[in-house]
Amino acid sequence: MGMEHLLLWLVTLPLIGALVCFALTDELSKYFALVVTLLGWVLAFFVYQGFDSAHATQLQMVFNYPWLNSMGVSFGLGIDGISFPLVILTKLMMPIAILASFNEKKFMRFFMSCYLVLDSAMTGTFLATDMVLFYVFWELMLIPMILLIGVWGSEQRVFASVKFFIYTFAGSMLMLASIFYLFSQTHVQLGQYTGEIAAFTKLNFSPVEVFWGLNAEKLVFLGFFIAFAIKVPLFPLHTWLPDAHVQAPTGGSILLAAVLLKMGTYGLLRFAIPIAPNAFVEFSTCVAYLAIIGILYGAWVAYQQKDMKKLVAYSSVSHLGFCVLGICSMNTKGLTGSMLQMVNHGITTGALFLLVGMLYERRHTKKFEDYGGLAAIVPYFSILFVFVACSSMGVPGLNGFVGEFLVFMGAFEANQTWAFVTVTGVVFGALYTLTMVKKTLFGPVTNAENRSLKDVTLKEWAAILPLCILIVYLGLAPNSFLSKFNQSLDTYWAETLKKTALDAGTVK
């Protein structure tokens, strides 16, 4: 297997697996899906090894297959320093999500094939080098996800899945409009149609204002931005997330939090900012304000939740706010922090949903009032819960801290007030996290049903242990991971802001 086909396999293997799943029995299908996603680990390992960190800014392992030649659209895959960590994250989380779904009773093989299709779509979204292909994968992601929520979710699943679909789809439509405009511009400016993303960044915009003081560049930016902001989700576009999380099955929640939310921040970095840098520079302060509001607001609302999954969902709003703020800082520290925060949020929140899922599987409730005092009954579970909670609230030495710290540093360099305001987030973060720990683990055992709870099983250990190891590893030695792709981050702003009035020299 040559390197040039590695990425193709990364995308298509789960898709093939999804088809095979239909032919298997329910029991067999879950082991099969696990094997397929573990093969994903192996492939990801090859990608990790094969990725050339010295040329992280360039697309590597490129696979290109002409698709719609007359329109300049191709089936192009490639990986660079921006997509690298997220692809690894996606592949990492897949078997864990599958393991978390082993006890599902309903339509097991369809369940598994949904996961595998989602795997393909997510990987493809990160890897696509062609705008049309990207959009195809982007929308393809929605289908297995709404099925996961709508078929295998909790009581309000249909409402949540429809809301999720329509909300994200509305954003996608705006993005599609932007894509159409850019696509037509490639013909005008470059002489031929092309879907190549790199070509899009070379386009120039006319300064003529279309309406409300918005020129073409700003409109294009807003089209992308709103789509991505919904995905992130950025305040005030976040209300689909709590519903989706609460209703989704455990595996769905894990992937939603760990990977799907990162599509938003990835999209900002890959499309919105490089394509319309002037508009971004202009809007960045506003976006930063929304991110800051999201950080605090998400934490405050999380603090008052009575449902575990809702609490974790709102905590995601807060954490992703850090990611966006890091990007808005427009410096390397902020960007690096943002990228680390994306990966770390994936790992930590994935682990949190896994733990909440364990409780839900045993007791079929996610309400805090049904728990309390679990530390006396399930000691290993409690250790894991406190451990992951520590990671979530950014205890240094664990993974959450470095990203958060760098975002603060970046924000401080960009605008000191931002840092002053957001640093209070560490207090509120501790507040809702420890409240969750307290309500679940501490106090007397109020509910007699909890007395017979089983502690962590072997299968559950298998799912969570890799995450725990990464939480420590990325906390103590993030550099070994960071150095694989930091070249991209170091040069990102100088590259993307070349076209703007901001002198590249002033941008660190």
Place this chain on the structure above:
Amino acid sequence: MMMPLLLAAPLIGAIVNGLILRPATAKRAGVIASIAALTSFASVMVQHFAPDAGPFEWTWFTVGELTVKWSFASDPLTWMMCAVVTGIGSLIHIYSIGYMSHEHNAYRYFAYLNFFLFNMLVLITSTSLLGMFVGWEGVGLCSYLLIGYWFEDINKAKAGMKAFIVNRIGDAGFLIGIFICYQLFKTLNFAEIAKLLDTQTFDVRMLNLAAFFLFIGAMGKSAQIPLYVWLPDAMAGPTPVSALIHAATMVTAGIYLICRMNGLFLVAQDTSLFIAIIGISTALLSALIATSQRDIKKVLAYSTVSQLGLMFLALGCGAYLAAIFHVMTHAFFKALLFLGSGSVIHACEGEQDIWKMGGLKKKLPSTFLTFTIGTIAIAGIPPLAGFFSKDMILYSALTAKSYGTTFWILGLLVSFLTAFYMVRVWALTFLGEYRGDKHPHESPATMLIPLYILAFGSIVAGFLGMPEGLHLLPNYLEAFLHPVLGPLVEGHGALSEERAMAVATVSAIIACSLGFYFYSKPERSETPGKILVPFKTVFENKFWVDELYGLVIVKPFDALCAFFAKFFDPNIIDGLVLLPSKAAQGMGSLLVLLQTGIVQTYLLFFVFGLLVLFMVLLKGVVL
């Protein structure tokens, strides 16, 4: 210093106890933990510090020009702190074997205790601000876990959480301090910062700001106004924890931070004055509260806050040596007092109210003897340890550049109150008749031996830093710490050092006598008690600070969050989101009315539509 062993021993101990072996009995877990702590202590002792021995380090993360390393090194200040932390830590580990003997799952306790030791050593030996912050948060986490050790009691769990949250407020300040320092110095390494401060000039305003925010961090960890409220509640944890974490070691981290950054604070004059004011106010406020508390541990807790306040007074006056000296002596006698109180509580089967004690002198002779030594030491009676360190603080306050005399008088008042409330506790606990209904018995040897060792320390530790003016012993401590903390600033005060000492001694003796007079026979305190009722009520209720915070901060904040979570988010934000769908539904239900299913109606619409179309077309032709 054998750095790897120093740090690794307690970490391994924690992992072995907590995750691998999980021994069933407190004794086995305690022995493992104590061996780990003693190994650490031995590694401090066998080798003196060696700054050029090559610290071991590896890169933590690199971003652009910012490189942060994990690196640990030692200098005299580090060595001294390590010695105190591992020495007293080891004693408290050993003591805990007896204290926790009736506990199930005590492995958890010992694992936390070892892990605390590890984090505290990381805090002390780190060579950069960020490395220190790692240990800083780590000890906070251990403190949280240990305060809430008896988690079945939700109030204890809440006390742990309060400690962590309040500390986090300080930590947020600490982080901002780090950012400002990085902006100023482009490095977070202590040695490099010190060098830069020596060789370059910086904007004093920014230096003050950096110092101010670092001090906010110290405020949280070292329980100063306005962030001291967590420490009294932290007494919910097992008593040895209160001794180790909430008296001897962790709470002095803030003082250590400022000493470590003394180059910065020395230049940041305005912030230093602010620190002195906060310090003395905290000292006074908590000393007043301590005079009226009934819970033996609460008295000691407020006493700790008060003593920490005195240390900050010293720091604010630029007397870093005095503060560190008091950190050391205080570690001895406060650990002693807490462990003594633990022995008393253990004997009285969990009773903590000093009014339900009394007459324990005969029943607990060893505890009585050692507690007495601790009381004399903290009261500032020469020649015990507390006298010399407190003297150094008071004298440096007296000679401070601004408000020296005021600080000195207030400091003297604090010492007076300290002697008074400590003798009160001592007399009520040990003298007179037993007022409780339990059957007190003396504690086992594992608990008493640490008490004796600490008592010895409380007697002699002061001799390490005797003032040169007395011409009895050289000031070993100053000579030792001179390379890090610089010389003790000599100034001129209203009194000479000898006279100041004499005044302090006399005031301490008067305070002790008053305390003894009133509380050796508690009925004597009734008459003045009646007269002082209004004051007593204020002190007993701790100036209602907790209630005030509850009313002004906690309740409004909860209400705000509840407003967002219960009304604003679901109704306003989500309401707006659902508006289009509601609108579509509404439109739909209106349009449904048109679908009557009656052909005549449709025909009517058809004709009407045709008419409109015609009119439009016609208009087009006309125009």
